[in-house]
Amino acid sequence: MKEIRIGLVGAGWMGKAHTNSFVNALLNFGPESGKPVFEVVSDVSTEAAEQACKQLGYSRWTTDWQEVVQDEKVDIVDIATPNAFHYEVAKAALENGKHVYCEKPLTLSAEQSTELAELAKQKGVVNYVGYNNVMNPANAYIKDLIESGKLGQIIGFSGTYAQDSLLDPSLPITWRHINKYSGSGALGDLGSHLLSVSQFLLGNIESVNTLAKTVIKKRPASPGSTELADVENDDLIAILAEYENGAIGTISSSRVAAGRKNYLTYEIQGTEGTVYYSLERMNEVNVYFTSDDSADRGFRTVFLGPDHKGYSAFYPAAGIAIGYNDMKVLEANELLSAVSKGTPYTCDFEFGAQIDQTVSAILESAAQKSWITVKNKGGVIA
Ligand SMILES: NC(=O)c1ccc[n+]([C@@H]2O[C@H](COP(=O)([O-])OP(=O)(O)OC[C@H]3O[C@@H](n4cnc5c(N)ncnc54)[C@H](O)[C@@H]3O)[C@@H](O)[C@H]2O)c1
Numbered sequence: 001m002k003e004i005r006i007g008l009v010g011a012g013w014m015g016k017a018h019t020n021s022f023v024n025a026l027l028n029f030g031p032e033s034g035k036p037v038f039e040v041v042s043d044v045s046t047e048a049a050e051q052a053c054k055q056l057g058y059s060r061w062t063t064d065w066q067e068v069v070q071d072e073k074v075d076i077v078d079i080a081t082p083n084a085f086h087y088e089v090a091k092a093a094l095e096n097g098k099h100v101y102c103e104k105p106l107t108l109s110a111e112q113s114t115e116l117a118e119l120a121k122q123k124g125v126v127n128y129v130g131y132n133n134v135m136n137p138a139n140a141y142i143k144d145l146i147e148s149g150k151l152g153q154i155i156g157f158s159g160t161y162a163q164d165s166l167l168d169p170s171l172p173i174t175w176r177h178i179n180k181y182s183g184s185g186a187l188g189d190l191g192s193h194l195l196s197v198s199q200f201l202l203g204n205i206e207s208v209n210t211l212a213k214t215v216i217k218k219r220p221a222s223p224g225s226t227e228l229a230d231v232e233n234d235d236l237i238a239i240l241a242e243y244e245n246g247a248i249g250t251i252s253s254s255r256v257a258a259g260r261k262n263y264l265t266y267e268i269q270g271t272e273g274t275v276y277y278s279l280e281r282m283n284e285v286n287v288y289f290t291s292d293d294s295a296d297r298g299f300r301t302v303f304l305g306p307d308h309k310g311y312s313a314f315y316p317a318a319g320i321a322i323g324y325n326d327m328k329v330l331e332a333n334e335l336l337s338a339v340s341k342g343t344p345y346t347c348d349f350e351f352g353a354q355i356d357q358t359v360s361a362i363l364e365s366a367a368q369k370s371w372i373t374v375k376n377k378g379g380v381i382a
Pocket residue numbers: 009010011012013014015042043044045048065080081082083085103104105130131132189
């Protein structure tokens with residue numbers, strides 16, 4: 001069995017989620033895709049690095065990410081830091097010939113992401129971005145519905161990714177509120193997931209027009225502090241989009257939407273049917289076909305099951321609920337398989353760069369309050 005050695009950079013929520021996914025990829029898929037070995041973990045926080053090393057089972061820890069990208073034993077550099085550090089860590093890892101697994105969004109700008117996509121291609125290594133919603137068996141099914149023509153010509157996409165995770169104004173400033181660390185607010189954090197799904201299913205977006213708002217303009221500068229600091233980016237954003245295939249999109253995202261917890265929800269309308277999906281009811285896909293007898297027409301709920309790509313790694317029968325971490329397990333397995341066997345994957349750095357090209361046009365259109373054409377470089381996604 002081929003051993004694949006992981007060097008993790010960033011030991012927060014996603015660092016833990018990635019490690020969990022590698023372990024479970026092995027348990028659910030078996031050793032054919034390689035056996036992950038947890039070589040080294042780094043974090044700028046000594047406490048976080050040391051604790052992650054013990055709790056997650058890495059052989060050693062460091063506070064210097066350069067050691068990880070230069071470590072001869074490391075096969076995959078796994079980047080789970082705040083967004084601002086993705087570029088320099090990924091670039092150094094690629095220059096050292098490492099396979100790279102990077103959390104989304106790939107970088108802070110379309111230019112940086114395009115540069116990384118080109119470098120990764122030159123180096124011929126696996127380059128994977130953590131847009132895990134693309135791995136959701138529901139989306140494989142929805143893509144099949146679109147490509148089989150069952151929904152007819154696709155004319156509309158309407159989606160939102162809304163949470164109330166930052167509705168409380170007493171929550172302090174974090175890296176997510178400061179552009180030099182995050183690049184944008186709700187858009188990059190949540191909206192980029194919605195864009196990844198929409199572009200996976202419908203293809204590239206051609207042009208956008210946007211309204212964006214910072215609802216809570218100041219927050220405590222640190223936990224418990226009475227000093228306030230500026231929130232620099234969007235709490236709430238609404239986008240009108242035209243896709244290259246002619247479909248029209250209404251896309252929005254919010255981190256201050258009261259009552260919404262993980263409301264990644266979208267509807268795709270075609271001339272012969274509609275599909276509606278919400279991540280808050282992750283195992284249910286709702287479909288409507290105009291080809292049904294008129295007396296029977298109505299939305300039907302399809303529960304995810306072994307007929308849907310990826311599901312059977314977890315359960316042998318339909319309707320046994322899969323969850324968020326399972327998308328990450330499917331992602332980790334696809335990555336390990338690409339490294340050990342050269343199998344194809346969707347969310348490469350070119351895909352990540354195309355999402356960042358859309359994000360960049362959205363930010364420009366919000367600033368100018370006008371239509372902006374997306375500078376789509378590289379291939380068409382879908
Ligand atoms: N795919 C998803 O569903 C999903 C979900 C959440 C976050 N994310 C992405 O994952 C990334 C991390 O988010 P998170 O929620 O885990 O953040 P987090 O704040 O929980 O963890 C980030 C960790 O990185 C460490 N860190 C900061 N700078 C570093 C550096 N230069 N070198 C090494 N370590 C450093 C911090 O100390 C912290 O422990 C972000 O890019 C975010 O957008 C993706």
